[in-house]
Amino acid sequence: MESVGVLIVGAGVSGLATAAALDERGQRDYLVLEADREIGGYCKTVRRDGFVWDYSGHFFHFKHADIEAWLRARMPGQRIRVVEKKSFIAYKARQIDFPFQKNIHQLPQDEFIDCLHDLYFARAPAELTGRAPAPPGGETDFKAMLYARFGRSIAEKFLIPYNEKLYACDLSTLDRDAMGRFFPQADLTDVIRNMRAADNRSYNSTFTYPEGGAIEYVKALSSAVRPDAVALDEPVVAIDLQRKIARTPRRELGFERLVSSAPFNRLLAIAGMAHDPAVFRSNKVLVFNLGFDRKGQRDVHWIYFPDPRRVFYRVGFYDNIFDADRLSLYVEVAFRQDAPVDVAATRARVLDDLRAEGVIAEHRLVAEHAVIMDPAYVHITRASMAEHARAAGELRARGVHSIGRYGGWTYCSIEDNIVEARALVAAW
Ligand SMILES: Cc1cc2nc3c(=O)[nH]c(=O)nc-3n(C[C@H](O)[C@H](O)[C@H](O)COP(=O)(O)OP(=O)(O)OC[C@H]3O[C@@H](n4cnc5c(N)ncnc54)[C@H](O)[C@@H]3O)c2cc1C
Numbered sequence: 001m002e003s004v005g006v007l008i009v010g011a012g013v014s015g016l017a018t019a020a021a022l023d024e025r026g027q028r029d030y031l032v033l034e035a036d037r038e039i040g041g042y043c044k045t046v047r048r049d050g051f052v053w054d055y056s057g058h059f060f061h062f063k064h065a066d067i068e069a070w071l072r073a074r075m076p077g078q079r080i081r082v083v084e085k086k087s088f089i090a091y092k093a094r095q096i097d098f099p100f101q102k103n104i105h106q107l108p109q110d111e112f113i114d115c116l117h118d119l120y121f122a123r124a125p126a127e128l129t130g131r132a133p134a135p136p137g138g139e140t141d142f143k144a145m146l147y148a149r150f151g152r153s154i155a156e157k158f159l160i161p162y163n164e165k166l167y168a169c170d171l172s173t174l175d176r177d178a179m180g181r182f183f184p185q186a187d188l189t190d191v192i193r194n195m196r197a198a199d200n201r202s203y204n205s206t207f208t209y210p211e212g213g214a215i216e217y218v219k220a221l222s223s224a225v226r227p228d229a230v231a232l233d234e235p236v237v238a239i240d241l242q243r244k245i246a247r248t249p250r251r252e253l254g255f256e257r258l259v260s261s262a263p264f265n266r267l268l269a270i271a272g273m274a275h276d277p278a279v280f281r282s283n284k285v286l287v288f289n290l291g292f293d294r295k296g297q298r299d300v301h302w303i304y305f306p307d308p309r310r311v312f313y314r315v316g317f318y319d320n321i322f323d324a325d326r327l328s329l330y331v332e333v334a335f336r337q338d339a340p341v342d343v344a345a346t347r348a349r350v351l352d353d354l355r356a357e358g359v360i361a362e363h364r365l366v367a368e369h370a371v372i373m374d375p376a377y378v379h380i381t382r383a384s385m386a387e388h389a390r391a392a393g394e395l396r397a398r399g400v401h402s403i404g405r406y407g408g409w410t411y412c413s414i415e416d417n418i419v420e421a422r423a424l425v426a427a428w
Pocket residue numbers: 009010011012013014015033034035036039040041042043056057058059060061234235236237261262263266285373375376377403404405406407412413414415417
């Protein structure tokens with residue numbers, strides 16, 4: 001039977017970053033097994049009729065200059081655009097700057113007053129309201145956090161309807177910090193200050209995007225990995241934790257260590273570990289990439305749609321990133337984990353809703369692509385965090401490490417995936 005020092009499951013960003021980190025340290029005894037026929041995982045790019053699309057809008061904002069420089073050094077000839085983000089919220093026939101909570105002054109006056117009033121009293125000290133405010137950060141669920149920190153109007157006009165569409169679940173089932181640093185916080189001072197001096201900076205106020213799409217960052221990682229150490233179209237279907245053997249449809253492989261970027265619940269299943277499957281919930285996202293024959297709205301990169309009448313929660317404009325003269329959209333529609341997905345019916349609704357929102361008018365659709373990301377946004381709950389910590393600890397003790405966005409059952413960026421993979425290898 002073949003055996004390998006480090007068996008890596010998945011050739012997405014996490015798996016390839018692990019392999020590249022091992023290779024750089026001269027540890028060549030590794031093998032990457034990928035179920036798909038291509039590398040990239042969720043960071044794949046599709047090219048069709050002159051349009052460049054990712055699996056869904058993937059834009060990059062590196063906090064670690066060294067990681068960005070490492071990647072760029074491996075992307076010769078690739079032009080990388082640096083774009084100042086312009087994102088809006090479609091709200092009752094207006095476009096409000098994102099984030100909503102910092103731009104309530106752009107609402108009609110009565111709604112602005114409601115938001116400001118509720119925000120003030122949501123946060124006001126007990127002597128003003130006659131009731132005890134929740135201790136800062138004392139809320140336990142996401143919905144309660146939204147009400148407590150932003151007040152009823154901001155919560156109910158945008159934060160709750162939008163995030164319920166995105167997560168496709170009741171937000172009170174999610175942990176308070178389900179979105180971590182990706183949630184734009186704002187206090188009363190920020191909101192008031194923003195009325196005169198707009199400062200809508202967020203974790204991604206500028207972003208980078210390679211002309212060849214997100215896959216270029218994956219290719220950069222893969223250029224540091226031995227080509228013969230990546231086996232495509234070879235899923236790991238079972239893992240024997242006692243004997244340290246992984247099985248694929250083609251072979252059995254012994255391993256000393258195993259690093260998996262597969263979704264955590266699927267890893268537990270193939271490793272035969274007892275767990276409660278109901279703890280690991282997520283949504284799935286159907287993405288339509290749509291190319292049209294003419295230009296659409298300029299000066300916008302993506303728009304959020306909280307309106308429950310619209311099937312999509314977000315629409316992005318690749319053409320404004322590329323300065324292209326034909327409208328090129330990604331459209332994201334979220335579903336509950338167990339909901340059936342009727343792609344044709346959803347596509348028809350997407351086109352109707354794009355028309356209703358004025359995103360398209362006389363436009364003719366000339367190219368398209370659709371993909372379902374399942375899981376897409378995992379539901380981070382107290383129970384999922386506790387069960388992940390328990391089971392991941394047990395796996396680690398057996399030399400199995402579960403990493404990445406889905407291996408970690410978390411919300412993160414590709415940079416976070418690279419940081420995690422490098423730290424894992426550095427600790428060996
Ligand atoms: C809608 C959406 C938008 C996003 N936007 C951004 C963004 O703008 N910027 C950003 O930085 N990040 C973004 N992300 C996050 C980014 O996609 C992920 O962080 C990253 O792609 C995760 O990489 P990964 O390698 O951990 O997992 P994946 O990409 O899921 O890769 C895992 C790989 O493992 C393979 N695999 C699974 N099971 C097996 C098995 N049993 N055997 C062999 N192979 C297996 C899969 O086929 C896959 O290739 C977004 C994510 C989503 C869902």
